[in-house]
Amino acid sequence: MKVAKFGGSSLSSAGQIRKVATIIKNDPEIRAVVVSAPGKREEADTKVTDLLIALFTNHLAGLNVQPAIDSILTRYQLIVEELGLSDGLIDRFERTLRSYLNNIKDDARLLDALKSAGEDFNAQVVSDYLVSLGLKAAYLSPKDAGIVVTDEPSNAQLLPESYDYLKQLIGSDTLYVIPGFFGYSKKGDIVTFPRGGSDITGAIVARGLEADVYENFTDQSYIFSAHPGHVRNPHAINAITYREMRELSYSGFSIFHDEALEPLYQVKIPVQIKNTNEPEIDGTRIVAERSDVNDYPVIGISSDEGFTSITLRQYLLNREVGYTRRLLQIFEDHNISIEHIPSGIDNISIIIRSHRLKENELQQIVQEIQDKLNPEWVQIEEDLAMMVIVGEGMREVTGLANKATSALAENNINIRMINQGASEISMIFAIAMKDQKKALAGLYEKYFNA
Incomplete structure (x- = not known):
């Protein structure tokens, strides 16, 4: 049925x-x-x-x-x-x-x-x-x-x-x-x-x-491994997992909304993407597991733009109990959700979607950070894009991160941030928005045409 x-x-x-x-x-x-x-x-x-x-x-x-x-x-x-x-x-x-x-x-x-x-x-x-x-x-x-x-x-x-x-x-x-x-x-x-x-x-x-x-x-008959408007003749995906689709939808794949997967993921009902104008084509199937993981350890590359990064530096930050909680509380008080939190032993970055900020709100947040946390310095970067590389097979294959950094370096694109989720099915790179299309084309070439 x-x-x-x-x-x-x-x-x-x-x-x-x-x-x-x-x-x-x-x-x-x-x-x-x-x-x-x-x-x-x-x-x-x-x-x-x-x-x-x-x-x-x-x-x-x-x-x-x-x-x-x-x-x-x-x-x-x-x-x-x-x-x-x-x-x-x-x-x-x-x-x-x-x-x-x-x-x-x-x-x-x-x-x-x-x-x-x-x-x-x-x-x-x-x-x-x-x-x-x-x-x-x-x-x-x-x-x-x-x-x-x-x-x-x-x-x-x-x-x-x-x-x-x-x-x-x-x-x-x-x-x-x-x-x-x-x-x-x-x-x-x-x-x-x-x-x-x-x-x-x-x-x-x-x-x-x-x-x-x-x-x-x-x-559209298929979900593609990259946006057809940015990459020439991208690979058509026959099967993709719920988790992979969730990652790609979040980061710019508009063909299927990420929140729509949640009711289906829980009970493992597969989704078939079909084209009204070409219904005879099977299209892309969204499933719990796919059989071609070894052939396509990376299933797709996506990008989304309009991000702002707020980075704090504090010597011995890793030893300060409650520091991160107090930082996050500032954003909660402003009713701003957080997209990524990359961190090191002495620094932490908060990445948010720029459109969530009201006029002059960024300056207010920075001032509150200074007043309540007294960091050594706070650095703001705006107009960022997030490049997302997704695949269930990434955890089993070595050298995939090197492909990404090589592709970006060959295109003279500076990496502002690297983040890999605990699930190990995605890597995220923050770059300047002006480099977005060039980065997408370069990454696609490395993973699908090399």
């Missing part, structure tokens, strides 16, 4: 939805479908979710919201008309949007409700179209599916009882179409997931229904 999730590019137009319907009709093992909001039809287009955010912005500013509503409804009108569905859907969508605008007074909750409409409306369209083709399909809202989440707007976290509710759907002969990206709090409010929301919903539904496979349809 399969649960299939279709992304925004797969559902951006009536033509794409027809492809999705064909995939579903040809595979009776698909018993539940999770959908995203319509994505871009071409590069210059606007995603429906962005149109909904613009509607919220106009409402908040006291501007006329009618043009924004018209833009949203026009996208769905084009799809509905081309699929031969009832205009009643569009009337229902408009009533829903106006109800949210008129009745939800809390701004954060209004934003969540409006953002959720993209997926919610699309699920109703897809469901009606499948029914028109003779399939026994039904739209199922996250509330009726039992997807219960915490109550912080735009930061929904699943409550465990959701899986018990979802299990009640097992064995039904109805094909359920469920909108991704949001759930309902116990008070009945719509709450969206923070990032990668539809991927997260798909994973939740797959686990709740005890699926054998979770198929994630995008506009």
Whole structure:
């Protein structure tokens, strides 16, 4: 039994939805479908979710919201008309949007409700179209599916009882179409997931229904060993482990969100990455273990940018009990999460994502460090990129770190920091952002073409 999730590019137009319907009709093992909001039809287009955010912005500013509503409804009108569905859907969508605008007074909750409409409306369209083709399909809202989440707007976290509710759907002969990206709090409010929301919903539904496979349809047939936009003809990955995918997703692989792996990893449900436009291709499979570790000790190279490093030096730091705890407390007090903490016997670095810093906050943090810890010196480095080399076979093969340092040296790239996790399946190098593309190409050449 399969649960299939279709992304925004797969559902951006009536033509794409027809492809999705064909995939579903040809595979009776698909018993539940999770959908995203319509994505871009071409590069210059606007995603429906962005149109909904613009509607919220106009409402908040006291501007006329009618043009924004018209833009949203026009996208769905084009799809509905081309699929031969009832205009009643569009009337229902408009009533829903106006109800949210008129009745939800809390701004954060209004934003969540409006953002959720993209997926919610699309699920109703897809469901009606499948029914028109003779399939026994039904739209199922996250509330009726039992997807219960915490109550912080735009930061929904699943409550465990959701899986018990979802299990009640097992064995039904109805094909359920469920909108991704949001759930309902116990008070009945719509709450969206923070990032990668539809991927997260798909994973939740797959686990709740005890699926054998979770198929994630995008506009790519494979996950590649490096970004195709930065490396020419990168190696297509046939199989990758949950841990490897988690590391690569964290560091810039956008095809599958890292938080969506967590529900599946716990129960070892494999993920199949598929292409809506080429469904006959098997694609990449995300599994607990892969059999080609010896052939590909390194499975992928990724990079992410926009980091800041704060380094402290204190002689005999390793002997000062509580020093690190007091340092970390400063960042906790500022509500800033920490990405990496490389350290030596007399120094320690805190690496954070730069966008988490408010205006002038970095200076405030440095001053607090000086006042509370009195280090010998504090050094700040901004505009850093993190190069991540990932592979389950890295712990068994010698010389892999040397390949990385050689590649960077040959390209005259200065390494600002090296960090290897205790799991030994990844190495991380901090470099200047301006060297990012050159570093990625050089590293890929060493590991895959040498």
